[in-house]
Amino acid sequence: MTMLVVGSDCAVARALCDEPPPSRMGELVAAIEQQRPSELVIIALPATEGPVGALTTEALGSLIGRTVTVGFVATKLAAQLDHPVRVVVVCTANGVLPDHLDGARAVASAGLTMLTEVCSPVPNLTINTIAVADDVPVQEVADTVRWVLTSSSSSLNGATIRLDGGRDAVLAAETRAEED
Amino acid sequence: MAPRVLVTGGSSGIGREICRRLAADGWRVAVAGRSVERTEAVAQELNGVAIVGDVADVTHDPVLEAARLLGGLDAVVLNAGVIADADLLATEADDWFSLLDVNVLAVHRHARAAHRHLATSNGSLLMTSSDAGVWGEAPIAGYSVTKRMVLALMRCLAAEWGPDGIRVNALCPGDTAPGMLSTTSGRREPGATDGWLPPPLGTTIRAQDVAGAAAFLLGPDAARITGVGLLIDAGMRASSTGWLVHPGATR
Numbered sequence: 001m002t003m004l005v006v007g008s009d010c011a012v013a014r015a016l017c018d019e020p021p022p023s024r025m026g027e028l029v030a031a032i033e034q035q036r037p038s039e040l041v042i043i044a045l046p047a048t049e050g051p052v053g054a055l056t057t058e059a060l061g062s063l064i065g066r067t068v069t070v071g072f073v074a075t076k077l078a079a080q081l082d083h084p085v086r087v088v089v090v091c092t093a094n095g096v097l098p099d100h101l102d103g104a105r106a107v108a109s110a111g112l113t114m115l116t117e118v119c120s121p122v123p124n125l126t127i128n129t130i131a132v133a134d135d136v137p138v139q140e141v142a143d144t145v146r147w148v149l150t151s152s153s154s155s156l157n158g159a160t161i162r163l164d165g166g167r168d169a170v171l172a173a174e175t176r177a178e179e180d
Numbered sequence: 181m182a183p184r185v186l187v188t189g190g191s192s193g194i195g196r197e198i199c200r201r202l203a204a205d206g207w208r209v210a211v212a213g214r215s216v217e218r219t220e221a222v223a224q225e226l227n228g229v230a231i232v233g234d235v236a237d238v239t240h241d242p243v244l245e246a247a248r249l250l251g252g253l254d255a256v257v258l259n260a261g262v263i264a265d266a267d268l269l270a271t272e273a274d275d276w277f278s279l280l281d282v283n284v285l286a287v288h289r290h291a292r293a294a295h296r297h298l299a300t301s302n303g304s305l306l307m308t309s310s311d312a313g314v315w316g317e318a319p320i321a322g323y324s325v326t327k328r329m330v331l332a333l334m335r336c337l338a339a340e341w342g343p344d345g346i347r348v349n350a351l352c353p354g355d356t357a358p359g360m361l362s363t364t365s366g367r368r369e370p371g372a373t374d375g376w377l378p379p380p381l382g383t384t385i386r387a388q389d390v391a392g393a394a395a396f397l398l399g400p401d402a403a404r405i406t407g408v409g410l411l412i413d414a415g416m417r418a419s420s421t422g423w424l425v426h427p428g429a430t431r
Contacts, residue, residue: 052288052333052337052340053291053292053340053341054340057238057285057288057289057292060284060285060288064284064285064329068280068325068329069276069280072268072271072276072322076268076269076271079268079269080269098335098336098339099336100335100336100337100338100340103332103333103336103340106332106335106336107284107329107332107333107336108329109332110328110329110331110332111284111325111326111328111332113328114324114325114327114328114329115321117316117324118267118268118316118317118318118321118324118325119268119318119321120318121267121318122267122318
């Protein structure tokens with residue numbers, strides 16, 4: 001088993017591997033082609049860029065390039081390897097339920113959740129997404145990634161696991177917490 | 181005064197029917213499209229104005245042009261889009277970037293350009309997503325990704341611009357005739373619907389059906405509706421086996 005981590009250089013990436021992950025497209029392509037991983041972790045956790053309506057289109061395009069396009073290229077390369085590959089995408093939780101205050105990342109992460117869904121039928125590929133809230137402990141994210149890569153989760157494919165402590169499960173979650 | 185609307189991708193398919201429906205409802209319509217001939221023909225038919233250009237061209241600003249020609253805007257329909265008939269492995273880089281440029285980034289750019297006009301008029305922004313943005317389709321992988329992003333963009337802008345009095349919604353059409361599936365060059369003959377899976381209602385979705393939904397979402401009956409992606413898919417996404425309702429249907 002060879003695990004390769006690519007994408008954003010962040011605490012989650014550092015919890016999964018010792019080296020900074022390749023994030024530039026050329027480095028990323030070379031790493032996948034040379035290492036031929038059986039487990040690929042795509043980290044898409046850029047810093048927030050705030051509301052999407054306030055962001056320039058150029059900045060949104062750059063953010064999408066660093067997240068969704070990285071996910072597309074890395075997943076396509078993994079699918080072209082001649083052995084099965086388990087892929088885990090790690091993105092922000094607001095790809096599931098958008099938060100307009102963090103709208104730019106919500107748009108990018110929404111794209112990644114759909115990328116996961118439409119790639120799930122690809123032969124030799126198992127792909128899932130972990131959608132992470134900002135305040136989730138890094139080690140817990142890393143542990144979830146490792147679990148999704150094990151045979152214990154072999155039926156999981158094309159899924160998005162929301163790792164947010166239940167924050168977005170219902171509208172009244174914060175109110176309930178205060179009452180408790 | 182008649183309300184004023186810009187429709188991108190207005191020269192064919194769903195966009196043209198939206199232009200026709202809104203004109204019939206009394207709107208003054210700015211028709212934006214790539215083809216000079218088709219765009220001017222629709223504008224002439226509806227006594228509207230034509231704006232010719234490619235939405236992916238960052239120097240082309242149909243919103244500014246429409247606001248100038250119509251003296252302001254009460255609604256903008258960001259309908260222009262492209263599709264690539266390709267699953268993940270068959271999606272080439274050129275197609276990927278074209279999908280992002282037209283389906284996501286141009287929509288973002290023109291939505292931002294529309295903000296000040298719509299804030300002035302308490303107007304409405306409508307984007308065309310797809311049923312594939314709700315429940316993805318592997319044979320059109322990149323297209324599905326971009327249409328999910330359009331839905332997220334729509335929801336974020338609905339919340340962000342709600343305080344400015346702007347409503348933001350999206351259309352999620354299923355296989356529509358005439359629409360992208362029947363008019364995109366190189367795909368099928370215009371109007372051909374053979375091979376389409378029958379939805380639970382058993383009928384082909386017409387561009388006029390989608391135009392009716394657009395008219396509703398832009399109209400006064402939808403004054404309290406924002407942040408909604410409205411499926412017009414004859415029930416296809418109602419069930420995971422909705423496409424099997426009619427005997428003989430095969431995937």
